[in-house]
Amino acid sequence: MPIDILMPALSPTMEEGKLAKWLKAEGDTVSAGDVIAEIETDKATMEVEAVDEGTLGKILVAEGTDNVKVNEKIAILLGEGEDASAADAAASAPAAAAPAPAAEAAQAPAPAAPVPAAPVAAEPVEDPEIPAGTAMKSSTVREALRDAMAEEMRRDGDVFVMGEEVAEYQGAYKITQGLLDEFGAKRVIDTPITEHGFAGLGVGAAMAGLKPIVEFMTFNFAMQAIDQIINSAAKTLYMSGGQMGAPMVFRGPNGAAARVGAQHSQDYASWYAHVPGLKVIQPYSAADAKGLLKAAIRDPNPVIFLENEILYGHSFEIPDMDDFVLPIGKAKIERGGTDVTLVSWGIGMTYTMKAAEELAGMGISAEVVNLRTIRPLDIDTVLASVRKTGRVVTVEEAFPMCSVSSEIAFQVQEKAFDYLDAPILRVTGKDVPMPYAANLEKLALPSVAEVIDAVKAVTYTA
Amino acid sequence: MAAAKKTSAGTSRTRSSAKKAEPAIAEFTKEEELHAYREMLLIRRFEEKAGQLYGMGLIGGFCHLYIGQEAVVVGMQMAKIDGDQMITAYRDHGHMLAMDLDPKGVMAELTGRRGGLSKGKGGSMHMFSKEKHFYGGHGIVGAQVSLGTGLGFANKYRENGNVCMTFFGDGASNQGQVYESFNMAELWKLPVIYVIENNKYGMGTSVERSSSMTDLSQRGASFNIPGEKVDGMDVRAVMAASKKALEWCRDGKGPYILEMVTYRYRGHSMSDPAKYRSKDEVQKMRTEHDPIEQVRKRLLDNKWATEDDLKAIDKDIRARVAEAAEFAQTDPEPDASELYTDILL
Numbered sequence: 001m002p003i004d005i006l007m008p009a010l011s012p013t014m015e016e017g018k019l020a021k022w023l024k025a026e027g028d029t030v031s032a033g034d035v036i037a038e039i040e041t042d043k044a045t046m047e048v049e050a051v052d053e054g055t056l057g058k059i060l061v062a063e064g065t066d067n068v069k070v071n072e073k074i075a076i077l078l079g080e081g082e083d084a085s086a087a088d089a090a091a092s093a094p095a096a097a098a099p100a101p102a103a104e105a106a107q108a109p110a111p112a113a114p115v116p117a118a119p120v121a122a123e124p125v126e127d128p129e130i131p132a133g134t135a136m137k138s139s140t141v142r143e144a145l146r147d148a149m150a151e152e153m154r155r156d157g158d159v160f161v162m163g164e165e166v167a168e169y170q171g172a173y174k175i176t177q178g179l180l181d182e183f184g185a186k187r188v189i190d191t192p193i194t195e196h197g198f199a200g201l202g203v204g205a206a207m208a209g210l211k212p213i214v215e216f217m218t219f220n221f222a223m224q225a226i227d228q229i230i231n232s233a234a235k236t237l238y239m240s241g242g243q244m245g246a247p248m249v250f251r252g253p254n255g256a257a258a259r260v261g262a263q264h265s266q267d268y269a270s271w272y273a274h275v276p277g278l279k280v281i282q283p284y285s286a287a288d289a290k291g292l293l294k295a296a297i298r299d300p301n302p303v304i305f306l307e308n309e310i311l312y313g314h315s316f317e318i319p320d321m322d323d324f325v326l327p328i329g330k331a332k333i334e335r336g337g338t339d340v341t342l343v344s345w346g347i348g349m350t351y352t353m354k355a356a357e358e359l360a361g362m363g364i365s366a367e368v369v370n371l372r373t374i375r376p377l378d379i380d381t382v383l384a385s386v387r388k389t390g391r392v393v394t395v396e397e398a399f400p401m402c403s404v405s406s407e408i409a410f411q412v413q414e415k416a417f418d419y420l421d422a423p424i425l426r427v428t429g430k431d432v433p434m435p436y437a438a439n440l441e442k443l444a445l446p447s448v449a450e451v452i453d454a455v456k457a458v459t460y461t462a
Numbered sequence: 463m464a465a466a467k468k469t470s471a472g473t474s475r476t477r478s479s480a481k482k483a484e485p486a487i488a489e490f491t492k493e494e495e496l497h498a499y500r501e502m503l504l505i506r507r508f509e510e511k512a513g514q515l516y517g518m519g520l521i522g523g524f525c526h527l528y529i530g531q532e533a534v535v536v537g538m539q540m541a542k543i544d545g546d547q548m549i550t551a552y553r554d555h556g557h558m559l560a561m562d563l564d565p566k567g568v569m570a571e572l573t574g575r576r577g578g579l580s581k582g583k584g585g586s587m588h589m590f591s592k593e594k595h596f597y598g599g600h601g602i603v604g605a606q607v608s609l610g611t612g613l614g615f616a617n618k619y620r621e622n623g624n625v626c627m628t629f630f631g632d633g634a635s636n637q638g639q640v641y642e643s644f645n646m647a648e649l650w651k652l653p654v655i656y657v658i659e660n661n662k663y664g665m666g667t668s669v670e671r672s673s674s675m676t677d678l679s680q681r682g683a684s685f686n687i688p689g690e691k692v693d694g695m696d697v698r699a700v701m702a703a704s705k706k707a708l709e710w711c712r713d714g715k716g717p718y719i720l721e722m723v724t725y726r727y728r729g730h731s732m733s734d735p736a737k738y739r740s741k742d743e744v745q746k747m748r749t750e751h752d753p754i755e756q757v758r759k760r761l762l763d764n765k766w767a768t769e770d771d772l773k774a775i776d777k778d779i780r781a782r783v784a785e786a787a788e789f790a791q792t793d794p795e796p797d798a799s800e801l802y803t804d805i806l807l
Contacts, residue, residue: 091805192646194642198642200608200611200612201609201611201643203614204612207609208613208616228607231601231605232609237588237804238583241578241584287548300807
């Protein structure tokens with residue numbers, strides 16, 4: 001029976017890739033372990049090895065094909081005595097369906113009875129940070145981050161980047177791709193696996209006036225270094241009576257990726273936002289990433305820049321400008337609306353934007369505030385929206401206890417109590433360590449359905 | 463030796479022959495002996511006064527005195543050149559005085575006044591001076607070791623020829639980040655001298671009770687960092703070892719470890735009665751190894767100073783310390799508006 005060769009996943013978050021090259025031709029004999037093809041993602045090029053032996057009967061995806069989905073059938077391997085006709089038959093059969101995740105059924109309650117309202121259109125919003133008439137181009141968050149660092153490194157010789165695998169490996173998540181070639185080993189520095197040590201070294205270099213970008217492979221590992229971030233970077237300016245501080249950026253992916261379990265899946269926004277002396281940024285789009293990382297590098301204070309691995313590969317429109325810098329501490333109305341205010345940031349925005357779109361179809365007009373910066377918090381933009389809508393739902397992936405949502409809810413009730421027409425609700429990650437099993441992980445994270453349910457609750461339309 | 467364009471911060475004598483058999487004791491000139499005497503005495507008298515003000519309730523919180531260890535920081539100060547940095551932990555008053563910071567500013571910081579080096583917002587453990595290349599003053603044991611390594615990194619990045627003298631105690635020498643820093647410093651050949659001030663007790667725990675390997679000078683061995691044990695009670699030995707280490711670093715050979723064997727006469731902090739050691743042990747160190755008495759004796763033996771000369775120096779220093787103490791008591795507390803300044807730039 002012919003064996004299907006499927007497009008493999010090269011990382012926990014890969015959804016598709018390019019079939020760059022076939023190293024075997026139809027009719028070639030293949031042994032288990034032979035490299036048969038090369039696959040490229042935006043992160044890396046990897047070799048595909050044969051798992052079974054046989055003859056390559058038919059190649060279904062030509063080399064050079066982009067956007068080949070994981071698990072798509074890419075070739076047919078024939079066993080002994082099988083001929084090409086078997087390959088043709090196999091090729092036309094549907095690919096073996098991936099086992100249906102049990103979570104699909106358990107994930108969310110069925111949508112409530114449809115709200116009998118006409119769909120509403122999003123209110124038009126303009127981005128005050130982008131001059132009218134600016135051309136836009138498509139960029140992934142990954143490219144935006146890389147470009148931001150490269151531009152700032154060209155601009156200022158005191159800026160350097162250090163971290164694990166940032167140089168020769170081109171970045172564990174390819175955020176620093178190409179920087180070593182352009183700026184050399186003096187300014188793009190591979191560190192040993194020694195978070196506490198290199199974070200402290202970076203703070204010391206910053207106290208001397210350099211402007212380090214310290215990359216953590218993930219912020220989960222930054223807990224090893226958190227003493228230096230808080231006790232040294234955040235507090236020195238105050239303790240020295242303003243004489244010296246730490247002009248630097250700590251950046252890297254934060255929060256859950258996919259199926260990496262409890263120790264690699266935590267969102268630290270509220271931890272760092274708790275600390276005076278730090279600025280905390282959590283970008284969502286490529287424009288957020290680029291404009292705010294450039295601002296963070298220029299900022300004379302220690303800035304925590306919380307990226308997200310899932311978002312790295314997402315593409316957004318980004319202004320095609322020479323020097324696109326966004327103000328730190330300024331939220332953005334990402335979508336205009338009148339019935340409810342959705343406040344989110346970072347990857348929470350992905351659920352929020354989808355929910356807002358679905359809500360529009362149900363006749364509920366949601367305004368979406370993308371916080372962009374967590375500290376200093378742009379509560380004024382949130383309040384202005386709340387005064388218009390009277391209802392608030394916050395959306396984030398972090399744990400609920402002492403979360404950024406908690407703080408927003410506090411400030412909104414403090415400053416706009418009389419405008420509220422419903423309790424403030426929050427949609428967060430669940431109050432559990434991140435589980436590994438696919439269905440449990442899905443349950444542990446927020447969902448679009450939960451956002452919609454929360455909005456229905458505060459608009460009394462459930 | 464030092465980069466030619468820089469001048470020695472200590473005294474300016476040109477030394478003819480540096481080749482000496484071990485142990486390396488640099489013979490001091492009259493000027494060097496007098497300089498060391500003045501500097502160490504200033505620290506001693508300053509710390510005694512700080513202890514007194516603490517007892518009067520004028521200094522709050524923690525206060526860690528440097529009495530007994532003066533030769534370490536003064537010997538290193540005499541070896542350094544302009545621009546070399548110092549960074550240390552919380553037993554930092556002596557380092558600041560050696561780095562030429564105004565005793566008034568230091569003492570006023572201890573009493574939490576607006577004229578303090580950190581405007582009263584740092585306290586005994588947290589003082590800094592960019593101008594004088596003093597980078598703290600750190601309250602977390604061992605944290606300054608990574609920070610000092612970063613200062614060395616900046617020196618190399620800027621190719622300024624300077625060296626960061628990174629001080630820590632025998633207690634801190636068991637912190638993990640010390641070894642993370644050693645590794646990077648040697649890997650990248652950073653100009654850092656790791657000065658382990660071994661005063662034999664990390665708070666109340668002796669080195670023998672805390673360290674599986676007690677020769678702290680060899681703590682860099684697995685990273686290929688050379689190290690040597692130095693009599694930290696003899697300012698001449700400290701200066702000689704420091705010059706050698708500074709030269710090593712300035713030559714681009716990477717970091718160097720100096721274990722300064724020293725002793726603190728007082729408790730770990732003002733609230734420590736130091737019952738973990740005998741009175742005899744302390745008394746023996748004071749009478750036989752006191753760093754200031756050693757210099758004093760040589761000055762008198764060499765007839766480089768008379769008792770009267772030394773009394774005059776003592777009087778002058780007491781006056782400076784008294785002036786600092788007076789300022790620290792009369793200077794106002796910081797304005798309430800300072801609560802919210804210096805958090806962000």
